Amino acid sequence: MQFTVPFPPGGSTDLVGRAVARAVEKPLGQSVPVANKPGANGAVGGKEVLASAPDGYNIALLVKSLFAITPLATKDQTAIDLDKLKIVGTLTTEDYVLVVNASSPHASLEDLLKAPSVKYATTGVGTGAQLSQALLFKSAGTNATDVPFDGGAPAVTALLGAQVDALAAAPSEVMQHVKAGKLRPLATFNEKRSSYLPDVPTVKEKGHDVVVDQRRFVVAPPGIPDAVAKKLADSFTAARKDADYDKFLKDNFVERWEVSEDEARQHIKDARAQYAAQVEKFGLRLGK
Amino acid sequence: MWSGFAVVFEPQNLLWCLLGVTLGMLVGVLPGLGPAATIAILLPITYDLEPAPAIILLAGIFYGAQYGGTITSVLLRLPGEASTVVTVLDGHEMARQGRAGPALGIAAIGSFIGGTASIVLLSAVAPFVADFALKFGPAEYTVLALIGIFLVASLGNGTLVKGVAAAAAGLLLATVGSDPMVGEPRFVFGSDQLADGIDFVIVAMGLFGVGEILYNLEHRQSASADVPAFGRAWPSRLDWLRSRLAILRGSVVGFLLGVLPGGGATMSSLVAYAVEKRFAADPSRFGRGAIEGVAGPETANNAAATSSFIPLLVLGLPANATMAVLYGALMLQGVPPGPALIDQHPDVFWGVINSMYVGNLFLLLFSVPLIGLFVRLLKVRQSILAPLTVLITMIGVYSLRNNVFDMVLVAVLGLLGYGMKKLGFEPGPFVLAFVLGELLESAFRRSMRLFDGSLLGFVTRPISATLLALFVIAVVAVPLLRVRRHGHLDRHEVGRGGRDDAS
Numbered sequence: 118m119q120f121t122v123p124f125p126p127g128g129s130t131d132l133v134g135r136a137v138a139r140a141v142e143k144p145l146g147q148s149v150p151v152a153n154k155p156g157a158n159g160a161v162g163g164k165e166v167l168a169s170a171p172d173g174y175n176i177a178l179l180v181k182s183l184f185a186i187t188p189l190a191t192k193d194q195t196a197i198d199l200d201k202l203k204i205v206g207t208l209t210t211e212d213y214v215l216v217v218n219a220s221s222p223h224a225s226l227e228d229l230l231k232a233p234s235v236k237y238a239t240t241g242v243g244t245g246a247q248l249s250q251a252l253l254f255k256s257a258g259t260n261a262t263d264v265p266f267d268g269g270a271p272a273v274t275a276l277l278g279a280q281v282d283a284l285a286a287a288p289s290e291v292m293q294h295v296k297a298g299k300l301r302p303l304a305t306f307n308e309k310r311s312s313y314l315p316d317v318p319t320v321k322e323k324g325h326d327v328v329v330d331q332r333r334f335v336v337a338p339p340g341i342p343d344a345v346a347k348k349l350a351d352s353f354t355a356a357r358k359d360a361d362y363d364k365f366l367k368d369n370f371v372e373r374w375e376v377s378e379d380e381a382r383q384h385i386k387d388a389r390a391q392y393a394a395q396v397e398k399f400g401l402r403l404g405k
Numbered sequence: 406m407w408s409g410f411a412v413v414f415e416p417q418n419l420l421w422c423l424l425g426v427t428l429g430m431l432v433g434v435l436p437g438l439g440p441a442a443t444i445a446i447l448l449p450i451t452y453d454l455e456p457a458p459a460i461i462l463l464a465g466i467f468y469g470a471q472y473g474g475t476i477t478s479v480l481l482r483l484p485g486e487a488s489t490v491v492t493v494l495d496g497h498e499m500a501r502q503g504r505a506g507p508a509l510g511i512a513a514i515g516s517f518i519g520g521t522a523s524i525v526l527l528s529a530v531a532p533f534v535a536d537f538a539l540k541f542g543p544a545e546y547t548v549l550a551l552i553g554i555f556l557v558a559s560l561g562n563g564t565l566v567k568g569v570a571a572a573a574a575g576l577l578l579a580t581v582g583s584d585p586m587v588g589e590p591r592f593v594f595g596s597d598q599l600a601d602g603i604d605f606v607i608v609a610m611g612l613f614g615v616g617e618i619l620y621n622l623e624h625r626q627s628a629s630a631d632v633p634a635f636g637r638a639w640p641s642r643l644d645w646l647r648s649r650l651a652i653l654r655g656s657v658v659g660f661l662l663g664v665l666p667g668g669g670a671t672m673s674s675l676v677a678y679a680v681e682k683r684f685a686a687d688p689s690r691f692g693r694g695a696i697e698g699v700a701g702p703e704t705a706n707n708a709a710a711t712s713s714f715i716p717l718l719v720l721g722l723p724a725n726a727t728m729a730v731l732y733g734a735l736m737l738q739g740v741p742p743g744p745a746l747i748d749q750h751p752d753v754f755w756g757v758i759n760s761m762y763v764g765n766l767f768l769l770l771f772s773v774p775l776i777g778l779f780v781r782l783l784k785v786r787q788s789i790l791a792p793l794t795v796l797i798t799m800i801g802v803y804s805l806r807n808n809v810f811d812m813v814l815v816a817v818l819g820l821l822g823y824g825m826k827k828l829g830f831e832p833g834p835f836v837l838a839f840v841l842g843e844l845l846e847s848a849f850r851r852s853m854r855l856f857d858g859s860l861l862g863f864v865t866r867p868i869s870a871t872l873l874a875l876f877v878i879a880v881v882a883v884p885l886l887r888v889r890r891h892g893h894l895d896r897h898e899v900g901r902g903g904r905d906d907a908s
Contacts, residue, residue: 152807157600161808164597190588195597236855242588264543264854265586267847274745278539280855403588 118149121177123162125155128268129289132369133209133333134178140359144352158243159183163197163336171338173345176205181332182245185389189396190243190403199385203346206335206353207381209366210374213249213285213306213329214314218276219299221283226303226323229283230254235261238272238284243403246272246285248392249306249320249329255399256325276300287331288313288370306330313370327395332374334381350378409755413763418458418756425462426764429469430772433486434477434779438794440470440486441727441833442617445609446794448734449801456738457756463734464757465764467727468520468710471670472772475512475703476779479505483783488670488706491678495691495698502694506773507640511696512703513772514640515652519708520765522656523663527715527758531747534719537868541744543851544863546721548872550845553722556665556879557837564829571830575838576845578603585847586854598810605733606805608839611815612832613726614798616822618791640696648700651681655701659708664715669725670706677705711761717742718754722841726833729840 122134131153138149154162159179169175184199215226223229235254239247242265254261264281266272269290276284277299284291288311294300295314302317306329310319320327335353337346356362357375366373376384396403412418432443444463451459474486479496492512499508558572559565581592582602593599640648655677662673681701682688691698716722721743723729735742740750747754802815822832856862864870 154807155601156806156808157597160600161597161806191583191590242583242586262854262857264851265847266851267585270739270741274539274743275542278542280542 123159136365140356140362144355171341409759412756425465426469429466430473433470433473498694515704516707519704523711546848572838575835576842579842611818612822615819619823651697651701655704659705663709663712673709674702
């Protein structure tokens with residue numbers, strides 16, 4: 118068995134992958150070693166699994182942004198076609214939180230959007246952190262410039278030092294500083310308020326139709342026999358009830374996304390279409 | 406800071422420290438393998454370790470190598486490291502006079518004192534700098550990277566033109582992958598494999614690991630069979646009287662030059678030797694077994710090895726090739742080196758620093774008793790050692806991303822490294838420029854966005870303006886320094902060169 122996590126060890130997707138890998142061992146009745154094959158937001162490892170034997174022994178953890186956002190930033194002729202992959206389990210959804218430095222003059226989302234000029238940090242090009250903020254500031258008509266950093270940690274450091282005015286990042290990356298009173302959350306980008314930040318409004322509540330999140334799910338290669346796929350799906354359903362897995366999610370401020378394969382497929386397609394339409398409407402350029 | 410000692414004294418970490426310094430001494434003894442290559446090769450092994458033990462192990466290899474290199478310089482006139490080349494002059498002479506013991510003894514004691522003095526100063530300086538940590542924005546990093554690349558390219562061991570050329574090539578290679586600001590693929594030839602750029606570890610393993618091994622196959626250095634008796638290791642009263650000021654001066658020289666990007670252990674040992682000769686009442690004793698000629702440089706190279714951690718841990722600027730590899734190691738551990746390190750990962754910062762006290766103590770205790778063993782290791786043929794090292798390297802590369810493409814890349818970069826050495830280009834500036842190039846580009850372009858496209862921002866921010874002034878001074882001063890240093894080198898030229906990737 119090989120569970121490919123196409124992201125570097127130690128990152129948030131890797132942590133989710135390892136947590137669910139441990140939890141799924143018992144229902145599957147065998148050990149599930151994780152192999153990290155990072156590259157191109159999951160495309161490198163994803164393609165490998167797509168091409169591997171559909172015997173149920175090769176599965177991978179993929180992310181929504183690879184299908185919904187990456188295609189907006191780069192044109193890749195050989196991109197993975199989600200329709201070809203079998204989704205054997207949906208796992209998590211993670212919010213993006215818009216934060217400012219605690220010493221910032223902007224006390225609320227309205228304040229920030231009214232600022233004459235905003236420099237906002239992102240955790241990289243083609244990420245949900247970039248898309249969410251770009252859409253928000255564009256739709257609000259704010260004069261804003263994006264400043265991409267290489268991942269969450271350097272972006273958070275830049276905001277702590279007030280080098281930038283705002284940042285959208287995953288809760289796991291900013292919650293410790295929010296709790297320490299160094300960063301102030303202004304809004305989240307999900308449909309509903311985050312259960313970890315119940316007092317923080319969503320961007321949508323404030324009248325901006327911007328919903329961006331990151332979701333993670335497990336896939337198997339095309340042509341996998343139905344019986345094998347069902348065993349995998351049942352095992353992941355059981356794994357999601359695991360107590361350690363539950364604790365991991367709570368410790369890392371990750372929420373559950375547990376839907377059927379069809380719903381998952383539809384959700385990602387809709388998100389992609391919506392992002393594409395919004396990017397088009399606002400004349401955004403994520404990539405080139 | 407005290408919590409750092411708690412980290413060090415965990416039995417497991419003591420063991421990693423011991424393993425690190427022992428490995429370090431070992432590669433210090435072997436002329437074919439330097440600390441940068443060893444650390445690069447061992448990087449994948451540290452993936453499964455916590456950050457603190459991983460860096461404790463790797464750091465131990467670096468300063469341990471400074472001890473090991475001395476042994477072969479003194480006993481066999483075969484410097485294991487470039488930083489111990491100058492030790493040959495008086496060290497080997499002492500050995501021929503039957504005083505190898507005191508030479509190695511004073512080197513070990515001096516190294517211990519020099520190393521310890523540097524750790525104390527490092528501990529004092531670091532928190533002070535860390536206070537400025539959050540004031541370091543993209544503008545400051547831009548200038549820091551600029552200073553680093555310039556100094557490293559110009560202070561290397563080769564000619565200025567070749568150093569700058571190698572650095573330029575490194576900068577070019579750093580642009581492979583996605584553009585950091587707009588995501589546009591550059592030089593990826595439509596391949597996903599290169600979409601995220603080339604991993605630093607692959608560059609280090611190729612150029613330092615495989616490249617050095619290939620190069621060394623041509624330049625086989627076999628040990629002479631007879632090892633002089635080294636007698637008792639404890640220096641006599643007279644030795645001690647003669648050396649104590651040399652050790653003091655060596656500590657200062659080593660500390661100061663180690664902090665300088667591009668300085669490091671080799672340069673400081675050369676300067677320390679020159680200083681001792683100048684201070685000596687009777688300079689004619691030098692070259693004929695003067696113990697100060699061993700004590701000064703040996704203290705200095707260890708002090709420098711330790712103090713070169715300062716720019717890395719405090720500013721995130723690797724001062725030499727080995728530090729560049731450690732930079733990569735910290736990044737892999739998710740502990741980015743820089744002003745924020747001490748605040749965000751105090752266990753790693755103080756754990757690593759305090760492990761150096763323990764490591765130096767281990768070295769002091771073990772280096773002399775293990776000499777016999779190390780000397781025998783020199784007799785292992787390159788034809789056995791080299792394939793073994795390449796094999797370990799390749800396994801390590803594959804384990805990075807479980808990717809065969811990476812192994813091909815290492816092989817290609819290995820050939821490049823071999824070609825470069827053959828033509829007199831140092832791989833050091835290339836690798837450092839590769840590391841800092843990414844920082845330079847993204848920090849500069851971030852600054853441009855923050856300053857709305859105006860370069861004025863660099864001079865209106867106080868820290869960046871100060872650093873910029875330092876850069877200008879360096880650009881003016883370095884060519885002058887080079888002239889002076891080459892004067893020294895000519896006078897102290899030692900017939901058989903050691904390795905030079907330590908500095």
